[in-house]
Amino acid sequence: MNRTLLTCCLSAALVATAAQAAPAAEPPETVEINVQASHPDVQGLPADTKAVSGFSHRAHAETYLPGLQAFSRFPYEDGFTCAACHHDAATPGEAGSCLSCKTADAMLAKVGGPAKVKNLYHDTCKACHRAMAKAGRDTGPTRCNGCHGK
Numbered sequence: 001m002n003r004t005l006l007t008c009c010l011s012a013a014l015v016a017t018a019a020q021a022a023p024a025a026e027p028p029e030t031v032e033i034n035v036q037a038s039h040p041d042v043q044g045l046p047a048d049t050k051a052v053s054g055f056s057h058r059a060h061a062e063t064y065l066p067g068l069q070a071f072s073r074f075p076y077e078d079g080f081t082c083a084a085c086h087h088d089a090a091t092p093g094e095a096g097s098c099l100s101c102k103t104a105d106a107m108l109a110k111v112g113g114p115a116k117v118k119n120l121y122h123d124t125c126k127a128c129h130r131a132m133a134k135a136g137r138d139t140g141p142t143r144c145n146g147c148h149g150k
C-alpha cells in the first residue's frame with residue numbers, strides 16, 4: 001500500500017469513529033420533561049407546577065410513532081419520527097437537548113411565547129393520544145395524571 005492511500009484510509013477511519021461517537025443522534029431511552037429545570041435561561045415561563053417523569057422517549061421514536069401520522073398535530077415521516085416532537089429538526093443529529101434543534105426561545109415564540117409552553121406540549125403530546133382515543137385505538141394517557149402523575 002503506498003503512503004497516500006494509507007493516509008487516506010486512516011483519515012476515513014478516523015471520520016467514521018467520530019461519527020459513531022456523536023451522541024446527539026441517539027434518542028435517549030427516557031427523558032425528564034421539565035422545561036423550567038432544563039431551560040433555566042428562558043424568561044417568562046409559567047410556574048413549574050407540572051413535569052413528565054420517565055417519558056418513554058425511545059419507544060415513542062422507534063416503536064409507537066411509525067404509521068400514526070394521521071393522529072399527529074405535527075408532520076413527520078416513518079423514517080424520521082423525531083420531527084413529530086423536535087419540530088424544527090431536519091436530521092436526527094439536530095434533534096437535541098431542547099424543544100427543537102433551534103433554541104427553545106424560537107420554538108416557544110411560535111406558540112405565543114414561553115407562557116404558552118403548556119399549549120406547545122399538549123399539542124405535541126396530548127393531541128395525538130386524544131385523536132387516537134377518539135378513533136378507538138389503544139394509545140397513551142389523555143388525563144392529567146396519566147402524564148403528570150408521578
Ligand code: HEC
Nearest residue numbers: 024025027031038060061081082085092095096097098099
Ligand atoms: C414523542 C416525542 C419525541 C420524539 C418522537 C422524539 N423526541 Fe427526542 N425528546 C423529546 C422531548 C420532550 C425531549 C426533552 C426536551 C427538553 O427537555 O428540552 C427530548 C430530548 C431529546 C434529546 C436530548 C436528551 C437529553 O437528555 O438532553 C435528544 C438527543 C433527542 N431527544 C433525540 C431524538 C431523536 C434523534 C429522535 C428521533 C429518532 C427523537 N428525539 C424523537 C421528545 C421526542
Ligand code: HEC
Nearest residue numbers: 052055056064068071072084124125128139140141146147
Ligand atoms: C403520534 C402519536 C403520539 C405522540 C405525538 C405522542 N404519543 Fe405518547 N403514546 C402514543 C401511543 C400509541 C402510546 C401507547 C403505546 C402502547 O402502549 O403500545 C403512547 C403512550 C404514552 C404513555 C404511556 C406510557 C408508555 O410510554 O407506554 C405516556 C406517558 C405518553 N405516551 C406520553 C407522551 C408525551 C409526554 C408525549 C409528547 C412529548 C407523547 N406521548 C407523544 C402515541 C403518541
Ligand code: HEC
Nearest residue numbers: 033034035048049050051118121125126141142143144147
Ligand atoms: C399526554 C401527556 C399530557 C397530558 C395528558 C397532560 N399534560 Fe400537561 N404537560 C405535558 C407536558 C409534556 C408538559 C411540559 C412539562 C414541562 O416541561 O414542564 C405539560 C405542561 C403542563 C403545564 C405547564 C406548567 C409546567 O410546569 O410546565 C400545565 C399547567 C399542565 N401541563 C397541566 C395539565 C392538566 C391540568 C392536564 C389535564 C387536563 C394535563 N396537563 C394533561 C403533558 C401532558
